[in-house]
Amino acid sequence: MGRFMVVSKADNLSEYETIAKKYNVGFEINDFYEAAVLDDENAQSQLIQQYLDAGVPEGSTMHGAFMEVVVFSEDEKIAAISKMRMRQSMEIAKQLGVRGVVFHTNHNPMITGESYEDNVVWKTAEYVEELLKEYPEIDIYMENMFDTTPEVLVGISERLCQYSNYGVCLDYAHASISDSPMRDWVEMLAPYLKHVHISDNDLKRDLHIAVGTGHINWNEFAKYYRTCFDQCTVLVEVMGAEAQIQSLNYLRDNFVGLFQY
Numbered sequence: 001m002g003r004f005m006v007v008s009k010a011d012n013l014s015e016y017e018t019i020a021k022k023y024n025v026g027f028e029i030n031d032f033y034e035a036a037v038l039d040d041e042n043a044q045s046q047l048i049q050q051y052l053d054a055g056v057p058e059g060s061t062m063h064g065a066f067m068e069v070v071v072f073s074e075d076e077k078i079a080a081i082s083k084m085r086m087r088q089s090m091e092i093a094k095q096l097g098v099r100g101v102v103f104h105t106n107h108n109p110m111i112t113g114e115s116y117e118d119n120v121v122w123k124t125a126e127y128v129e130e131l132l133k134e135y136p137e138i139d140i141y142m143e144n145m146f147d148t149t150p151e152v153l154v155g156i157s158e159r160l161c162q163y164s165n166y167g168v169c170l171d172y173a174h175a176s177i178s179d180s181p182m183r184d185w186v187e188m189l190a191p192y193l194k195h196v197h198i199s200d201n202d203l204k205r206d207l208h209i210a211v212g213t214g215h216i217n218w219n220e221f222a223k224y225y226r227t228c229f230d231q232c233t234v235l236v237e238v239m240g241a242e243a244q245i246q247s248l249n250y251l252r253d254n255f256v257g258l259f260q261y
Helices: 009-022 039-056 075-094 116-136 152-160 172-176 182-192 218-229 243-252
Strands: 004-008 028-030 061-063 099-104 139-143 166-171 195-198 233-236
Touching: 004 009, 004 039, 004 075, 004 243, 009 028, 009 039, 039 075, 039 116, 061 075, 075 099, 099 195, 099 218, 116 139, 116 152, 139 152, 139 195, 139 243, 152 166, 166 172, 166 182, 172 195, 182 195, 182 218, 195 218, 233 243
Parallel strands: 004 028, 004 233, 028 061, 061 099, 099 139, 139 166, 166 195, 195 233
Antiparallel strands: none
C-alpha cells in the first residue's frame, strides 16, 4: 500500500507535524523551488536545519525547482541555469534525507511539431540521466504540468526506466484538465508510475482545492488507485492544514478500507 503525504512549508511546520503524526503521512517539502531561496545560502541552511530539527517523516519527498526550468532550451545559457537549479534541488534533497524529488517536464503544448517534442524528450532525458547516476540514493519523479497528452512523459520514461530511482509523478488534477482522457494518462504511464499528486478543481482550471470540493470523479480515482496506484506514494497537494485534513478525511470516510493512514 502506498503512503500518503501532505505539502509542508516551514512557516507552519508545527501544524504539518501534527497532521503527519495523526494521519501517519509524510511530507512533500515545498520550501526550495523559488529563486529567492535557491540564491540565498543562509536561507537554505536555516530552512534545512529547521526540518532536520523537527524531523522529516520517513519516506518524504521534495518538490524541486520548476519555475522557468527548461533544460531543453535552445538557448544554452537558459539550459545551463535550468540544470543548475535542478542540481541545487538534488543537493538540498540529499541534505534533507528525503526519498525523492519531483521535477516538471515544462513541455509547452502551444509549440507544435515533432522536432520540438523530440528535443524536449531527448534533452530532458539526457540531463535527468546524469542526475540519476550522480544521486542513486534519491528517486527522481517527472511530473506532467502543461502537458496536454502523456506522450512526452512516455518518451522520457522509455529512455530512463532502466534506472531504479526513476519514476513518473502523475498529477491527477493536471491530467483532469488536459485534452486527453484520464484513462490514457493512467494506461500509458502505468509502467513508470511511482508518485501521484491529487487535488480538486472545476475541470477547467488547476485550483488545488480540497479533495471532494470540486468536480473530479473520486470514484474513478479510487478505481485507478486499486489497480494502478496502490504501490505509489500519493501527495494531497493542497495548501494549508485545514484543507489537508478535509481532504484526508474525505478519502478515508468515503472509501472505507481503501485509503488507510
